Amino acid sequence: MLHIKDLKASIEDNQILNGVNLEVKPGEVHAIMGPNGSGKSTLASVLAGREEYEVNSGEVLFEGEDLLDLSPEDRARKGIFLAFQYPVEIPGVSTTNFLKSAINQIREYNDLKPMDSVHFLKHIKEKMQLVEIDQSLMSRSLNEGFSGGEKKRNEIFQMAVLEPKLAILDETDSGLDIDALKIVANGVNKLKSKDNAVIVVTHYQRLLNYIVPDYVHVLLGGRIVKSGTKELALELEEKGYDWIKEEYNTTAV
Amino acid sequence: MSLTDIQSNIVDNLITRFEKSGPQLVPGIQDLREGALTSLKETGLPGNKHEEYKYFNVSRKISRDYSFTLVDAANPDEHWIKSSLVDDEQGIHLVFLNGLFRSDLSRKGNSLEGMEFYRLDETHPRMDDILRIFKEEQQNINRDPYLELNHAFFNSGYLLNINHKKDAQPIYIYHFSENASENVMINSKGIIVVESDTKADITEIYLSKDKTHQFRNHNTEVYARNGALVNYQIVQETGHESVCINNFNIHQSESSRVNVYTFALSGKHLRNNLNVLLNQEHLESHLYGLYFVSGSDHIDNHTTVDHKKPHCFSNEYYKGIIDDSGMGTFNGKIYVRPNAQKTNAFQSNKNLVLTDAATINTKPQLEIWADDVKCSHGATTGQIDEEQLFYLRSRGLDKDSATALLLHAFAFDIVDKVESVQLRKYIGAKINQRLGYQFSD
Numbered sequence: 001m002l003h004i005k006d007l008k009a010s011i012e013d014n015q016i017l018n019g020v021n022l023e024v025k026p027g028e029v030h031a032i033m034g035p036n037g038s039g040k041s042t043l044a045s046v047l048a049g050r051e052e053y054e055v056n057s058g059e060v061l062f063e064g065e066d067l068l069d070l071s072p073e074d075r076a077r078k079g080i081f082l083a084f085q086y087p088v089e090i091p092g093v094s095t096t097n098f099l100k101s102a103i104n105q106i107r108e109y110n111d112l113k114p115m116d117s118v119h120f121l122k123h124i125k126e127k128m129q130l131v132e133i134d135q136s137l138m139s140r141s142l143n144e145g146f147s148g149g150e151k152k153r154n155e156i157f158q159m160a161v162l163e164p165k166l167a168i169l170d171e172t173d174s175g176l177d178i179d180a181l182k183i184v185a186n187g188v189n190k191l192k193s194k195d196n197a198v199i200v201v202t203h204y205q206r207l208l209n210y211i212v213p214d215y216v217h218v219l220l221g222g223r224i225v226k227s228g229t230k231e232l233a234l235e236l237e238e239k240g241y242d243w244i245k246e247e248y249n250t251t252a253v
Numbered sequence: 254m255s256l257t258d259i260q261s262n263i264v265d266n267l268i269t270r271f272e273k274s275g276p277q278l279v280p281g282i283q284d285l286r287e288g289a290l291t292s293l294k295e296t297g298l299p300g301n302k303h304e305e306y307k308y309f310n311v312s313r314k315i316s317r318d319y320s321f322t323l324v325d326a327a328n329p330d331e332h333w334i335k336s337s338l339v340d341d342e343q344g345i346h347l348v349f350l351n352g353l354f355r356s357d358l359s360r361k362g363n364s365l366e367g368m369e370f371y372r373l374d375e376t377h378p379r380m381d382d383i384l385r386i387f388k389e390e391q392q393n394i395n396r397d398p399y400l401e402l403n404h405a406f407f408n409s410g411y412l413l414n415i416n417h418k419k420d421a422q423p424i425y426i427y428h429f430s431e432n433a434s435e436n437v438m439i440n441s442k443g444i445i446v447v448e449s450d451t452k453a454d455i456t457e458i459y460l461s462k463d464k465t466h467q468f469r470n471h472n473t474e475v476y477a478r479n480g481a482l483v484n485y486q487i488v489q490e491t492g493h494e495s496v497c498i499n500n501f502n503i504h505q506s507e508s509s510r511v512n513v514y515t516f517a518l519s520g521k522h523l524r525n526n527l528n529v530l531l532n533q534e535h536l537e538s539h540l541y542g543l544y545f546v547s548g549s550d551h552i553d554n555h556t557t558v559d560h561k562k563p564h565c566f567s568n569e570y571y572k573g574i575i576d577d578s579g580m581g582t583f584n585g586k587i588y589v590r591p592n593a594q595k596t597n598a599f600q601s602n603k604n605l606v607l608t609d610a611a612t613i614n615t616k617p618q619l620e621i622w623a624d625d626v627k628c629s630h631g632a633t634t635g636q637i638d639e640e641q642l643f644y645l646r647s648r649g650l651d652k653d654s655a656t657a658l659l660l661h662a663f664a665f666d667i668v669d670k671v672e673s674v675q676l677r678k679y680i681g682a683k684i685n686q687r688l689g690y691q692f693s694d
């Protein structure tokens with residue numbers, strides 16, 4: 001589904017990603033872990049098409065197609081979803097209003113008929129229950145005055161509505177208390193199928209107790225230096241990142 | 254030849270022209286005209302050295318040889334006119350076309366009970382009364398040169414007196430201009446009196462068919478008597494060619510409340526001077542404004558809120574979108590006179606500048622002489638928020654619709670303040686069309 005080959009990317013002339021390689025197949029959950037400044041959020045941003053980042057070399061294929069040439073909206077229409085680390089507040093724009101347009105632009109791109117209002121309302125009602133989000137939040141301005149937990153839940157809600165093939169959760173666990181974390185994780189788990197995949201970007205192992213990864217990768221100095229299974233996350237939780245830093249210090253650029 | 258000479262030549266030329274082609278004036282108006290002429294001859298018309306008009310100079314336009322004879326549109330586009338009326342069957346719709354009242358195009362709603370409407374070129378029983386008040390109140394108002402020009406040369410206008418016992422019917426006054434000769438100058442005047450303890454909803458709508466060259470200089474005086482509640486809306490699409498200058502003066506009596514909403518949506522040379530005079534106690538005034546400047550349009554909004562008496566509240570909130578190579582100006586003056594203790598006066602102006610070639614001049618100006626007051630002001634200017642734009646795009650919205658959505662949200666912050674549903678729809682549709690906004694609400 002997703003092939004990242006030797007990806008190097010920079011922002012304002014600082015190269016952050018120094019050759020990332022990753023392969024994600026349908027049905028898989030991958031966790032990308034690493035200390036602060038290792039390039040986790042950069043990787044998520046580059047995949048979603050944030051324009052401040054410049055790709056210097058390498059390749060990203062999504063279902064065999066070059067992803068890097070696509071606009072952020074076309075990536076979304078092909079089925080990539082980024083759950084933001086810091087979801088923005090947009091006064092005057094209601095979640096339901098913009099989601100209806102988003103869903104229909106995605107459908108149009110994929111040669112599907114637009115979803116009518118009745119089906120749309122039914123669809124979002126179902127998804128609201130999934131992430132236990134209240135109707136009143138839906139009619140309010142997008143994220144405006146939302147608590148940190150409400151914002152993250154709203155991200156997962158939107159993910160549920162748009163039904164992406166590949167979801168990238170960028171530090172979705174940060175700022176969540178344990179109850180909110182369970183709701184978010186529960187939402188993600190219910191959406192999992194053999195056809196879609198999830199990349200969980202996180203600093204801590206905590207979220208991975210609830211969203212169990214098939215693979216765990218450690219990003220360090222802009223490179224994936226170690227990959228393993230969920231046990232690797234537990235080891236990191238216990239020992240921290242220092243031992244990996246020491247182990248790879250000589251090889252990291 | 255000095256600048257002053259040029260300006261006074263223009264005035265002399267206008268006087269000659271008016272004497273040749275101006276209307277016969279009803280008695281009483283003559284005095285008003287003469288006072289204004291004297292003052293106009295002294296001050297001349299503003300050029301670009303004039304502080305209040307440094308961004309708005311139409312001296313070249315005004316140097317034409319204007320006629321003051323109003324000419325009916327040869328073949329008015331009735332479809333355009335009818336489809337430009339607000340969709341409100343309960344409302345009273347009064348139509349002026351090229352300065353002339355057109356009863357055939359007007360719609361009078363259910364009844365005219367509690368309402369008097371006169372053209373200003375007719376004699377009527379209330380005229381002396383109204384003119385007396387009008388002249389007295391003029392002493393308290395900014396002596397704007399174009400207001401003087403209007404007093405001196407007005408050739409069109411109406412008087413509206415509202416004294417409802419029950420719920421008011423909304424009143425819409427349209428100023429259409431179409432196929433007009435570019436050499437006609439229309440100085441039109443509106444006098445609106447809302448009697449004590451009466452609620453009124455009045456909207457003035459200025460529409461031009463594109464490519465209409467015209468010089469329009471309008472003045473509306475609104476009098477809100479004791480305890481009156483007035484919603485006064487102004488909607489302007491004055492075209493990408495014409496000149497349209499407006500002086501709106503609001504006079505409030507004790508315990509009245511006036512809400513003014515200005516929507517300046519297009520105009521090659523569009524200027525609004527809005528003056529609110531708080532010369533009695535316990536008054537409340539709200540001024541909302543939205544200007545949407547695109548193409549090579551130039552839209553100026555100058556407001557003055559003059560607190561002369563204690564215990565009054567004023568709140569002003571203006572927003573602007575400046576696109577293409579448009580230029581917008583916001584100048585907001587608040588005066589709190591020594592006497593005006595316990596004043597609450599607030600002002601805010603927010604602008605979105607969409608291109609490198611677009612310009613906004615914003616100048617909040619507070620002058621406070623009283624010491625026991627609460628006042629604040631703020632002005633911001635920025636671009637579309639890139640982070641918000643990326644967020645919406647990352648959900649699948651293309652860049653144009655994401656931009657339209659953000660601009661829509663910015664503009665509807667003001668549109669949503671309008672009380673009337675019909676008007677919100679009317680104004681909203683115009684803005685959405687401009688934005689290419691196609692979302693359902």
